[in-house]
Amino acid sequence: MIQIQTDAAFRKRDEKASAGIIFIKDKVQHPYATILDKCTDNHEAEFMALLFGLKTVQAELSKTEMLEIQSDSKLLVSSMQKRYAKHYQEYVDEILAMLPNPELTFFVWVKDSNNRGPHDLALRALKKD
Template sequence: MVEVYIDGASAGDPGWSGAGIFINYKNGQVEHHAVPLGPMSNHEAEYEALIYALEICLEKKINMVSFRTDSKLIDDAIEKRYVKNKKYQPYLEEAVKMIDQLDLFFMKWIPSNQNKTADALARQAIRKNK
């Protein structure tokens, strides 16, 4: 099963932001994505990273994935399919629509020290904004 590590970062709140996505195909092949997002909050950047990663999976026909995030906000929202802050509702709806197109999807919260590659990619993406 393909593992997808995601992270969003923001230099300020709001501030220049980026999404980091690390895909491990478990066959020796990996992909790195550093996506500049423009000004937004850290939480918005986390959702953008999730959505961007889901788009990659759908485009590449990766139908069985295990996502990893160090964001409790994202993990809880996907697990419960609910957001407290209605500002994030459109992000959740878009993500769920894509998740429902996959054959198998898991989301797992991991500590930040296990998400260093995606974090570094998100920070690299922030620098690409300028």
């Protein structure tokens, strides 16, 4: 199974956002972080963070292997499970289009305290900007 752990950081005063991703394949972790394009809120940043993660590791994904995506964003996880988001549908559609096999992809909500790796990566990226 392949795992993507994702989180975003959002700074409201200047609408800057960043993403932190930990990609795990064959028990090896690969950390990634980036500054995101301008966001309007933290929810949008969470969707953009997952898109960044999928784009970054696209070549490593397989149509035959299960993919677990973890996030501490209840809105992101719920939207992806339902394949619908009232205000972020364009992100849901783009994410679904990037999945190698949506039927073998599982979205899992995790507590903030269990998502420290991607969280810390996102915060460090935001502080550098």
